[in-house]
Amino acid sequence: MALQQLNIHRVRNIQAASLPRFARINVCFGENGSGKTSILEAIHLLGMARSFRGTSARTLITHGHPDCIVQGAVARSGGARKLLGVQRLLNGEVSLRVQGAPARAVSELVDHLPLQVINADSFALLTGSPPARRQYLNWGVFHVEHRFFPEWQRFQRCIKQRNSGLRRDRLADRELSVWTRELAESGQRLNSYRQAYFADLAPLFRSLMDRLLPQLGELELRLRQGWDKRLSYGEALAATLASDREKGFTQVGPQRADLKVVIDGRAAEDVLSRGQQKLVICGLKLAQGQLMQDRAQKQCIYLVDDLPSELDAQHNRRVCEELDRLGAQVFITCVAQDDLADQWSQAQDLAMFHVEHGEVTEQSFGETSLDPAAAGAK
Numbered sequence: 620m621a622l623q624q625l626n627i628h629r630v631r632n633i634q635a636a637s638l639p640r641f642a643r644i645n646v647c648f649g650e651n652g653s654g655k656t657s658i659l660e661a662i663h664l665l666g667m668a669r670s671f672r673g674t675s676a677r678t679l680i681t682h683g684h685p686d687c688i689v690q691g692a693v694a695r696s697g698g699a700r701k702l703l704g705v706q707r708l709l710n711g712e713v714s715l716r717v718q719g720a721p722a723r724a725v726s727e728l729v730d731h732l733p734l735q736v737i738n739a740d741s742f743a744l745l746t747g748s749p750p751a752r753r754q755y756l757n758w759g760v761f762h763v764e765h766r767f768f769p770e771w772q773r774f775q776r777c778i779k780q781r782n783s784g785l786r787r788d789r790l791a792d793r794e795l796s797v798w799t800r801e802l803a804e805s806g807q808r809l810n811s812y813r814q815a816y817f818a819d820l821a822p823l824f825r826s827l828m829d830r831l832l833p834q835l836g837e838l839e840l841r842l843r844q845g846w847d848k849r850l851s852y853g854e855a856l857a858a859t860l861a862s863d864r865e866k867g868f869t870q871v872g873p874q875r876a877d878l879k880v881v882i883d884g885r886a887a888e889d890v891l892s893r894g895q896q897k898l899v900i901c902g903l904k905l906a907q908g909q910l911m912q913d914r915a916q917k918q919c920i921y922l923v924d925d926l927p928s929e930l931d932a933q934h935n936r937r938v939c940e941e942l943d944r945l946g947a948q949v950f951i952t953c954v955a956q957d958d959l960a961d962q963w964s965q966a967q968d969l970a971m972f973h974v975e976h977g978e979v980t981e982q983s984f985g986e987t988s989l990d991p992a993a994a995g996a997k
């Protein structure tokens with residue numbers, strides 16, 4: 620999957636930008652506050668209809684304007700182009716388009732433009748609360764198991780109904796047991812999709828970490844399914860029914876699942892330096908891209924904001940090598956044009972975009988210091 624062109628209107632400090640072509644590796648460089656992250660935000664808006672910082676649409680829209688719009692063309696290698704469009708309004712309204720026709724759900728965009736973000740907020744994968752890790756897990760399963768999303772929707776419906784039954788008095792017993800049975804079946808299936816995905820993901824993650832950070836100790840990725848693994852989900856729900864009634868909600872299930880990275884028996888977030896944490900995060904994100912390629916024959920697109928921060932040159936290079944090995948399209952930001960020169964000098968399919976006060980200009984290859992001939996002439 621690759622983004623082939625992008626039009627940006629009123630996204631943060633970018634009033635208007637028309638980018639008619641991209642390479643596989645796209646480096647956006649410019650001074651602090653120039654608008655590099657805003658380009659990544661625009662791409663994220665196109666694929667997810669929201670900011671990657673989880674903030675409201677208001678923060679994406681250029682100050683003083685009522686809306687922002689992004690339009691782009693994506694294509695699978697050898698496949699037909701798809702035109703996507705997203706408009707967000709200050710009042711919270713959102714309008715999505717695929718091939719010019721209104722799209723009903725964000726999942727349609729996600730399917731066409733699968734994105735992986737590596738930025739400062741990605742640390743939440745290790746140090747944040749479980750929803751960030753469930754989101755990571757769900758993203759992966761969604762892209763390789765087509766039965767996951769409808770099951771996830773069904774599960775949400777069941778748990779909502781069961782929780783509302785739990786809050787009512789005992790007259791609702793019959794209704795409650797119907798929803799509990801439905802929930803047990805749906806949760807069990809959801810868990811089996813996640814477990815199958817996890818079984819493939821964990822070894823990929825370990826071998827990536829062997830390359831990114833070989834001196835790290837015994838590394839383990841663990842999946843907690845959200846209830847006692849010796850029980851079926853139905854049994855676990857039966858065991859907690861009385862306490863669920865008291866509390867008024869369902870306490871166990873896939874909605875409580877979590878992932879844990881463990882090193883020599885200790886939680887990664889407790890023992891790793893900030894740079895090492897960043898490498899683990901890169902390992903997790905790269906493993907998902909690899910698995911998506913292996914299982915779904917689809918490429919995701921990497922949005923990488925300020926990779927060099929927290930990483931020394933050697934580890935920076937290793938992450939770039941892994942991105943390169945994946946063959947995925949990458950949009951990556953840095954301050955100076957030469958910041959990523961070592962990493963990408965061999966890349967054949969490279970484009971450089973200079974960003975200044977919200978204006979984006981593609982540098983021709985002759986103008987870039989990453990061009991081997993130009994670099995040699997300096």
Ligand SMILES: Nc1ncnc2c1ncn2[C@@H]1O[C@H](COP(=O)(O)OP(=O)(O)OP(=O)(O)O)[C@@H](O)[C@H]1O
Binds near residue numbers: 650652657682954
């Ligand atoms: N809604 C908005 N409307 C207008 N300008 C905005 C809005 N939100 C942020 N900005 C401004 O856009 C500019 C570009 O921000 P951006 O995060 O893209 O910079 P950057 O090039 O990634 O910088 P850095 O290297 O510091 O990370 C900043 O000056 C920021 O204050």
